[in-house]
Amino acid sequence: MGFKKSMNVQGSLAENEKPNAFGVRHVQALLMFFGMAFGYFLRVNISAAIVPMTKPRTTGDEYYDWDSSTKSLILSSFFWGYVVAQVPAGLLAKRFGGKLVLGIATVLASIITMLHPWAASGGSWQVICFLRVLIGLTQGVLYPSVHTLLAKWAPRTERSFLATSVYSGAQFGTVIILATSGFIFDSSMGWPGIFYISGAVALAWSILFLVFGADSPKDSKVISKQEREYIEHLTGSGSESKSFPVPWKSLFTSAPFYGLIAAQTGFTWGFYTLLTEIPTYMDSVLKLNVASNALLSALPYFVMWLLCLIVSPISDMLINRNILSTTVGRKLFNTIGQWIPMACLIGMSYMTSEESVAAITLLTIGVGFNAAAF
Numbered sequence: 001m002g003f004k005k006s007m008n009v010q011g012s013l014a015e016n017e018k019p020n021a022f023g024v025r026h027v028q029a030l031l032m033f034f035g036m037a038f039g040y041f042l043r044v045n046i047s048a049a050i051v052p053m054t055k056p057r058t059t060g061d062e063y064y065d066w067d068s069s070t071k072s073l074i075l076s077s078f079f080w081g082y083v084v085a086q087v088p089a090g091l092l093a094k095r096f097g098g099k100l101v102l103g104i105a106t107v108l109a110s111i112i113t114m115l116h117p118w119a120a121s122g123g124s125w126q127v128i129c130f131l132r133v134l135i136g137l138t139q140g141v142l143y144p145s146v147h148t149l150l151a152k153w154a155p156r157t158e159r160s161f162l163a164t165s166v167y168s169g170a171q172f173g174t175v176i177i178l179a180t181s182g183f184i185f186d187s188s189m190g191w192p193g194i195f196y197i198s199g200a201v202a203l204a205w206s207i208l209f210l211v212f213g214a215d216s217p218k219d220s221k222v223i224s225k226q227e228r229e230y231i232e233h234l235t236g237s238g239s240e241s242k243s244f245p246v247p248w249k250s251l252f253t254s255a256p257f258y259g260l261i262a263a264q265t266g267f268t269w270g271f272y273t274l275l276t277e278i279p280t281y282m283d284s285v286l287k288l289n290v291a292s293n294a295l296l297s298a299l300p301y302f303v304m305w306l307l308c309l310i311v312s313p314i315s316d317m318l319i320n321r322n323i324l325s326t327t328v329g330r331k332l333f334n335t336i337g338q339w340i341p342m343a344c345l346i347g348m349s350y351m352t353s354e355e356s357v358a359a360i361t362l363l364t365i366g367v368g369f370n371a372a373a374f
Contacts, residue, residue, distance in 0.1 A: 018157075018230055019224065019226050019227040019230055023223075023224075023227045024214075024217070024220055024222060024223040024224075024227060025153050025154070025155070025158075025162070025217075025227065025231055026162075027212070028149070028153045028213065028214065028220075029153065029154070029162045029165060029166050031208070031209050031212065031213050032146050032149060032150070032166045032169070033165060033166050033168070033169040033172070034169060034205055035102060035106070035142070035146070035169070035205060035209060036142065036146065036166060036167060036168075036169030036170045036172075036173060037169040037170070037172045037173030037176065038106070038173060038198070038201055038202040038205045039106065039109075039139055039142045039170070039173065039202070040169075040170050040171075040173035040174050040177065041173050041176070041177045041198035041201060041202055042106075042109050042110070042113050042135060042139060042198055042199070042202055043078060043135065043139055043275075044173070044174050044177050044178065044275065045113070045177060045181075045194045045195060045198045046074065046075065046078070046116075046132065047075060047178075047275065047276045047277070047278070047279050047280070048177065048178055048181035048194060048279050048294065048297065049116075049181070049185075049191045049194050049195065050071055050074065050075060050279070050280060051279050051280060051283045051290065051293065052185045052190070052191040052290060053066075053120065053191050054066050054071060055283075062120075062121070064120065064125070066125055070125050071280070073125070073129055074125055074128050074129055074132060075276045075277070075280075076276070077128075077129040077130075077132040077133050077136070078132045078133070078135055078136040078139070078276075079136055079272065080133050080136060081132070081133040081134060081135065081136025081137035081138075081139075081140065082136035082137070082139060082140045083136075083140075084136075084137065084140070085136065085137045085138075085139075085140020085141060086140055086143075086144065088140075089101070089140050089141035089143075089144040089145065090144035090147075090148075092141065092144075093141065093144050093145045093147075093148040094148060097148070097215035097219075098144075098145035098146065098147075098148035098149040098215060099145075099149065099209065099210070099213040099214060099215045100210075100215075101141050101145050102141055102142065102145035102146070102149075102209070103206050103209050103210040103213065104206075104210075105138040105139070105141045105142075105145075106138070106202055106203075106205065106206035106209070107203060107206045107207075108134075108138045109134075109135050109138035109139055109202065110199045110200070110202040110203035110206060111199065111203070112131050112134050112135055112138070112199075113135065113195050113198055113199035113202070114195055114196055114199035114200070115131060116128065116131060116192075116195040117191075117192035117195055117196070119131055146166060146167075148215075149213075149215065150162065150163055150166060151235065152215060152216035152217070152231075152235060153216070153217070153231065153235075154235070155230065155231050155233075155234035155235055156234045156235065157234060160312060160313070160316050161313075164308060164309065164312040164313075165309075167308070167374065168305055168308045168309055171301050171302075171304045171305035171308060171371075172305050174275070174298070174301040175298045175301045175302045175305060176298075177194070177198060178278075178279070178294055178297045178298035178301065179294060179295055179298035179302075180294070181194055181279075181294045181297075182290050182291040182292075182293065182294030182295065183291075183294070184197065185290050185294075186290065186291065217231045217232055218232070263334055263338070263373075266338055267334070267337065267338055267370070267373045270338070270341055270342075270345070270370075271370055274300075274363075274366075274367055278297045278300070278363070279293055279294075279297045282296060282297055285351075285352075285353060285359075286353050286356045286359060286360070287353045287356075288356070296360055299360070299364055300363050300364045300366070300367030300368060301367060303364050303365075303367065303368035304367050304368045304370055304371045305371075306368075307368050307369070307371035307372070308371040308374055310371075311333065311371050311372050311374075312374070315329055315333050333372045333373065334372070334373050336369060336372040336373075337369055337370055337371065337372030337373025337374070338373055340365065340366065340369040340372075341366035341367065341369055341370055343366075344362040344363065344365050344366030344369075345362075345366055347362045348362050348363060348366075
């Protein structure tokens with residue numbers, strides 16, 4: 001009892017001595033936010049570029065006569081590498097630290113991205129697929145590395161805000177790369193420009209991250225003693241932690257575990273299908289020009305980004321005030337985040353190019369409400 005009381009007093013003191021204003025933890029969160037954003041530059045650029053890459057335009061850019069099956073293979077090949085990398089990425093981040101793993105992976109992904117125009121120059125879609133698999137492998141470390149870093153940098157009293165802010169970088173990056181793609185395609189660079197720009201920006205970020213990022217407060221050379229102790233008290237990162245064996249049998253015989261897998265699979269299937277196919281849908285079904293395609297493809301993710309910043313605090317408030325239990329809250333918002341998009345997608349299946357306003361409205365609502373499942 002004495003030990004528990006001592007720990008409570010220590011935790012109370014840590015919360016009362018919260019460092020003022022903007023701290024190093026916020027700088028690290030900002031770096032991670034842009035890491036998420038530029039990571040999505042690297043994965044979404046092909047979704048936008050596949051449209052001008054495969055149709056003749058007055059700008060004179062080279063284009064390729066790839067059929068819909070080939071384009072689908074190119075768009076999906078990223079995920080072949082991405083899914084394989086998830087578990088190894090988590091182990092690597094734990095072993096070597098999220099900073100090094102994420103920084104080096106982004107350097108590699110950036111260079112590979114800038115090779116896309118060269119790979120496509122001979123019309124070889126197989127080489128493009130290979131490069132997308134490599135991008136998937138390198139981008140597979142993004143979330144595991146950020147999870148590892150947030151565990152060390154986000155005090156429990158600020159965890160919801162910092163985590164929501166960092167992960168919203170994914171939607172922010174999607175909005176920026178899609179919204180600007182039309183201007184890039186119409187510029188003198190043409191469609192290759194989106195690969196050069198996204199690769200260069202991500203490469204610049206990775207260098208800054210490797211220089212200014214830190215795996216934990218104790219690894220930072222600029223953090224104050226007060227802020228370091230505050231974070232360590234509220235994350236437990238300052239104390240020696242024991243590693244416990246994973247209860248694999250209990251895990252794989254747990255019904256809630258399979259429920260989580262089913263929920264995440266359903267959400268991810270819909271989310272990434274839309275993320276990769278929206279520009280193609282705008283072009284092939286709604287018959288929009290490149291400029292309109294770019295801006296309207298970005299709109300659903302702009303709404304999702306805003307809702308991410310709104311829904312998470314509402315969920316936390318309902319749970320913290322005991323209006324909802326944690327279990328009910330998670331189930332409720334996950335249901336909202338999947339059932340509303342489901343209804344919107346069913347409605348969209350009946351829309352034609354003559355009903356583009358209604359289709360885009362449903363698409364925006366559907367993607368926007370995905371935020372509830374995050």
